[in-house]
Amino acid sequence: MDRLSDRTRLIASATRRGRGRRPVSPPIERASTLLSDQVADMRDDSLGPVYGIDGTASQAALREAVADLEGTKHCWLTPSGLSAVTVPILALTRPGDEVITTDAVYGPVRRFLTRHLASRGVTTRFHAPDASVEHIMALRTERTRLILIESPASLTFEMTDVPTLAAAARAQDVLTVMDNTWAAGLAFKPLAHGVDVSIQALTKYAAGHSDLLLGSVCASDPAVAKAIGTTVEDLGLCVSPDDAWLALRGLRTLPVRYAEQARSAFKVAEWLSARPDVARVFHPALPGDPGHPIWFRDYTGGASILGVVLNGGDARAAEAFLEALTLFGLGYSWGGFESLATHETPQLAFRNAAPNLEGPLLRLHIGLEDPADLIADLEQAFAALRA
Ligand SMILES: Cc1ncc(COP(=O)(O)O)c(C=O)c1O
Structure with missing residues (x-):
């Protein structure tokens, strides 16, 4: 298995599961x-979970597949991508500690840090979104x-230069x-680059169909993994077998x-x-x-x-442009099969320093439609805006 690509491994984890005549996908239990046959069996962990909070077949298969994708053996599922971020922070900080993150962090995570976490004595320092590793470590x-x-x-x-930051943080005993989520566990492997905990909102690409909420938390170090596992246990977090099954199905494709x-x-x-009606496009894959x-x-x-x-x-103008679109849904989230568009300027106001932009900021999520049709849709929306 180790020599196989992610694409093959995600499918082999279905076909190589179990023995005998069996369905390709695990059952939804x-x-x-x-129930156990005997009282002694109720205490025998090797027979599987005794209570649903520990997860049944589909949650176990999803945990294994995500762990494999992230390059570890330790993975926990949480009920949303947001809780996948909050759980390791709760697990790994104590009153008096400080967290450092970007001023451009996902809004609800910022809310968690400044509201819930701060009220428990853990404070946060925000760095500029384009800060160098030296600037981040100087905080x-x-x-x-x-x-x-x-x-x-x-x-x-x-x-962010993640490998350099991870090494600098580790050298100073900072986790x-x-x-x-952006890399979906595919395009970048945080744990292999020295990061201690890699989380994903499986809601996005893994699920892929905008029909469920789920998160994953993966770690390599056994002590870090244990702290996360006990926090999941202490908080009583669990996810539904149906949602896990759907996310597992999403992973195959x-x-x-x-x-x-x-x-x-x-x-x-x-x-x-290349359009004069656009001042800038933020997309790191674009040269420039x-x-x-x-x-x-x-x-x-x-x-x-x-x-x-x-x-x-x-x-x-932003709202008129969005409402002129016919193929993009007006909806939050991303990673699903359908294209979505939102007006995001209001979100920038929550930052310590909002960027100075030439006009409104939109977010586009590009789905599986033909890109030529999406471009034609955008073109007619620009024409409608000019008219
Ligand atoms: C970068 C990022 N992380 C986490 C989340 C949270 O995911 P969820 O919607 O599953 O809570 C989102 C949601 O938009 C996100 O954009």
Whole structure:
């Protein structure tokens, strides 16, 4: 298995599961209670879980597949991508500790850090989204316990030099937790680059169909893994067997969907970059994007989301443009099969320092439609805006 590519491994983990006549996919076992034949069996862990909170067949298969993708044996599932970020932070910090993260961190994570975590005595320092490793490490104090990395960051997609940051943090006994949702566990492998904890919102690419919420938390070091596992246990977190089954089904086709959506997103990004009605496109796979050199060095894929800054105009112009689109859904999230568009300027106001942009900031998520049709749709929306 070790020599196989992710694409093959994600399928082999289905076909190589079990022996005898069996379905390709594991059963969906809905259970709070699992029955035993004898009292002694109820205490025998080798016979599997005795209670549904520990997960049944589909959750176990998903944990194994995500762990394999992330290059470890330790993976936990959480009920959302947001809880996949909050759980390791809760597990690894204590009152008096400090967390460092980017000013462009995913908004609800910022809310968790400044509201829930702060009320429990753990404070956060935010660095500029395009800060160098030296600048990030200069924020460290003797209280710094953990650096939360989001690269590319939300909405403006700044890249961090993760291998260098992970090594610098480790040298100072600071843990690193990375939100790796953008790379879907495929295009970048945080644990192999020295990061301590890699999380994903499986809601996005793994699920791939905008029909469930789920998160994964993976770690290599047994002590870090244990701290996360006991926190999941103490908080009573579990995920439904149906959702796990759907995410597992999504994983089988993840590499082809991801690559195709990245190809289409790149075409759309190139087309948008050349238009006079667009001031800037944020997408690290685009040569010319400030994060491109790091992306080019470390990543094997480009994902499907773009930040698009209109050349002038206000919120009403942004809303008129979005409402003129016929193929893009007006909806939050990304990673699904369908293209989506949102107006994100209001989110920038939550940052310590909002970027100075030429016009409204839109986010486009490129789905599996024909990119030529999506470009034609964008073109007619620009024409409608000008009219
Ligand atoms: C970068 C990033 N991380 C985490 C999440 C949270 O995922 P979920 O919606 O499953 O809570 C999101 C959701 O948009 C996200 O964009």
